[in-house]
Amino acid sequence: MSRAIVLVLDSFGIGSAPDAKKFGDDGADTFGHIAEYRQQQNAPLNIPNLTRLGLLEAHKEATGVYAKGINKTEVSGAYACAAELSSGKDTPSGHWELMGVPVHFEWGYFRDKENSFPEALLAQIVESCELKGYLGNCHASGTEIIKQMGEQHIRSGSPIFYTSADSVFQIAAHEEYFGLERLYQVCAKVRALLEPYNIGRVIARPFIGESANNFERTANRKDYSVLPPKPTVLDKLQEKRGEVIAVGKISDIFAGQGVTQSVKASGLDGLLNATLSAMEKASDNTLIFTNLVDFDTLYGHRRNIQGYAEELEAFDQWLPVIESAMKPDDVLVLTADHGCDPTWEGTDHTREYVPLLLSGQKVIAGSRGKRNSFADLGQTLCRLFDLPPMEEGEAIQLS
Numbered sequence: 001m002s003r004a005i006v007l008v009l010d011s012f013g014i015g016s017a018p019d020a021k022k023f024g025d026d027g028a029d030t031f032g033h034i035a036e037y038r039q040q041q042n043a044p045l046n047i048p049n050l051t052r053l054g055l056l057e058a059h060k061e062a063t064g065v066y067a068k069g070i071n072k073t074e075v076s077g078a079y080a081c082a083a084e085l086s087s088g089k090d091t092p093s094g095h096w097e098l099m100g101v102p103v104h105f106e107w108g109y110f111r112d113k114e115n116s117f118p119e120a121l122l123a124q125i126v127e128s129c130e131l132k133g134y135l136g137n138c139h140a141s142g143t144e145i146i147k148q149m150g151e152q153h154i155r156s157g158s159p160i161f162y163t164s165a166d167s168v169f170q171i172a173a174h175e176e177y178f179g180l181e182r183l184y185q186v187c188a189k190v191r192a193l194l195e196p197y198n199i200g201r202v203i204a205r206p207f208i209g210e211s212a213n214n215f216e217r218t219a220n221r222k223d224y225s226v227l228p229p230k231p232t233v234l235d236k237l238q239e240k241r242g243e244v245i246a247v248g249k250i251s252d253i254f255a256g257q258g259v260t261q262s263v264k265a266s267g268l269d270g271l272l273n274a275t276l277s278a279m280e281k282a283s284d285n286t287l288i289f290t291n292l293v294d295f296d297t298l299y300g301h302r303r304n305i306q307g308y309a310e311e312l313e314a315f316d317q318w319l320p321v322i323e324s325a326m327k328p329d330d331v332l333v334l335t336a337d338h339g340c341d342p343t344w345e346g347t348d349h350t351r352e353y354v355p356l357l358l359s360g361q362k363v364i365a366g367s368r369g370k371r372n373s374f375a376d377l378g379q380t381l382c383r384l385f386d387l388p389p390m391e392e393g394e395a396i397q398l399s
């Protein structure tokens, strides 16, 4: 009997995927470009533990070249790169596919950059949420739009609606002036009104502060996702009386489906401390599933290369701590849900390969090649937990 600890470094892509061109992302490489930037700064990325677990080799499998400036070491884990089958490069699709359920249908999108939302929908929202009006109604970066419209929002009481290349409806509002609970209520209503539009997520984006110079988003972000289209590994494990401990955003991403315990935490240290406490308590037959959101939200979307690099170095330092909390049969998995290259144009995700780095006492080191789908991880977990196989994905050989 085993336990698996799956850490999703949200947005940590390792090179443009075979179908990246379709997304305008040919040449994107979140990891490779961060490494290149740091080499140019004469401060090469210091990630000895990720390197030991096979990150450099997985990136080379994906791109054909080694990331710049990083010293190679002997690899002690199994490593692969995986392409995505799902139609979109969004967070729910990436996570569901990792758990064995790629998204084969097309999401609805609000593609217009301005006046993005249909008028009929906006009218319904205003009426059912008893709003005076709304601001935004465009594609935007969440931190920029609160700078631009936050003060007007406080004066008018109208929430800020925006979207992106993802299938999302995002609502920013001030935690105190508008009220956090009221924002959540509005999001829940919008979630229901979006039914005919096939939209993946509504995201509540609360913020605090008094003026454009000091508005700040808080950890009270909440995602209202639709249910995964089919049962995932989480459901299968739960059926077999296994435990699924979801840390951070994971429970929201699966709309609670298949989760037996949800632990909320924020920040890299907060999320990894919560993961460690789960590792201390969890019995056999448990999946501990953690999403590390800051890579994406604070650095990828903000196109903050140096911030992303430092977060990677901080994460690397955590790895020996996590490894020392592992039991002999535990398997640790490091992966990602899509890319978000901080050197790329715009502020959206990038279509990339993700790393699959598997380690633990029973894992034999070495390459596991290029995988066609993130769902190979789901199939691997099914085998590890002795569950019936998923419809998609090929299990990765551990030993």
Ligand SMILES: O=P(O)(O)O[C@H]1O[C@H](CO)[C@@H](O)[C@H]1O
Pocket (backbone or CB within 6 Å): 091, 140, 141, 142, 143, 163, 164, 165, 166, 168, 170, 205, 297, 301, 347
């Ligand atoms: O710019 P912010 O608000 O961080 O939003 C980003 O986060 C959302 C979820 O990943 C994406 O749709 C993108 O728009």
Ligand SMILES: [Mn+2]
Pocket (backbone or CB within 6 Å): 010, 011, 090, 091, 296, 337, 338
């Ligand atoms: Mn994501």
Ligand SMILES: [Mn+2]
Pocket (backbone or CB within 6 Å): 091, 296, 297, 301, 340, 349
């Ligand atoms: Mn994102």
